[in-house]
Amino acid sequence: MTILNTDGTKPIYVQIAEWLETEIMNGHFQEDEKVYSQYQLAEMYTINPATAAKGLNLLADENILYKKRGLGMFVSVNAxxxxxxxxxxxxxxxxxxxxxxxxxxxxxxxxxxxxxxxxxxxxxxxx
Missing domain, CATH: 1.10.287 (Helix Hairpins)
Known part of the structure; x- marks a missing residue:
């Protein structure tokens, strides 16, 4: 797990999104596989769940993740x-x-x- 740079200029939610992208690229998450929830990410990194959600939503906006209502976020095909x-x-x-x-x-x-x-x-x- 990577350490977040809270003193840097890059927002934490962007760092979360980039970390998840790297996890996908490294094969730790496959297509259609569920990724961490905002609450799991918040606990892992000791951050606000809303910040974690913003990182997840950034990836959803870029079609790297997709939402299954009530189930969470999953890796998109061709992510x-x-x-x-x-x-x-x-x-x-x-x-x-x-x-x-x-x-x-x-x-x-x-x-x-x-x-x-x-x-x-x-x-x-x-x-």
Missing amino acids: KERIIQKRKNQTLKRLIEEVVLEARRLHIDDLELLAMIKDVQSEGGES
């Missing part, structure tokens, strides 16, 4: 693919834009930047 596309199009793209901008500030050309990326990849992603 993993939706998460991958979302993270590629939002998170990864934003990170790449930041790296490219910083490389320009440092006058690093494309070839040097690509070489740096390949070095990090060959090191197993850790710097």
Whole structure:
């Protein structure tokens, strides 16, 4: 279980949603499988159930989870693919834009930047 960053700028409900997305991507929850309830999440993370519900509803709004009335939230069909596309199009793209901008500030050309990326990849992603 991940630890929530209560001092950061990212809202707790977003952190809950991202944690659940990662759990789905890692195969801990399969399609049509029930996920934790807002009360279970609230207890796990010692947060308000309304905050946990907001994280669950965020994923429902993105069709990553769906509600079964009276039963809870379940993983949608193709949820993993939706998460991958979302993270590629939002998170990864934003990170790449930041790296490219910083490389320009440092006058690093494309070839040097690509070489740096390949070095990090060959090191197993850790710097």
